[in-house]
Amino acid sequence: MVSSLKELIQEPEIALADDPEERFITSGVSWHNYEALLTKLEQNSHYRVTYLDGILEIVSPSIRHEGIKKRLAILLERYLYKKRIQFKPMGSSTIKKQLKQAGAEPDECYCIGNPKPIPDLAIEVNITSGSVDKLEIYRRLGVLEVWFWENNRLKLYRKREDTPATFLDTKGYELIDTSELLPDLNIPLLEECTLISDDILAIDEFEQGI
DSSP states (O other): OOSOGGGTBOSOOOOOTTSOOEEEEEOOOOHHHHHHHHHHTTTOTTOEEEEETTEEEEEEOOHHHHHHHHHHHHHHHHHHHHTTOOEEEOTTOOEEETTTTEEEOOSEEEEESSOOSSOSEEEEEOSSOOSSOHHHHHHHHTOSEEEEEETTEEEEEEEOOSSOSTTTTTTTEEEESSOSSSTTOOHHHHHHHHTBSSHHHHHHHHHHHO
């Protein structure tokens, strides 16, 4: 590895004025109208649609957002291939449950091991803050781990409770330092390499570190 990863990292990952994220939020939306919107947008993968109890959020991600999420996915998948871990990438697939009145389109999501209708891992890149409670959505959907990229770092959450009690503030998820799905993954290294703007250098540094 180079003498310092910081030499390769852009400072800092912020939402630039000329690269904004567009966000639309409304309430009182029926499940029928939510599904109708998904059908209307199914040929346009640029938008991310989130639904919780009638609250609908549509986000048009920035270029910076998409760069981070793609680099993070590339590095994570390199790790999975190198360690011979079976996985199924699901990208930004819509995952939803009408009975739970919840639906989301993660930036990236994965089944670890065998394919499943609901991913084990969902990843959200938050360049700007949203108003819909993503952890509550993922709890209702039954996603085991949720990773949030915020302020140039990953925050990892592991689902503990279907009905939150001990982890009430985090909707039944526990904030963890190491992934329980991928316990040998070096999270600080993944963070540092995600911040390297040159994808080839990011991959080289990451693979040398693992």
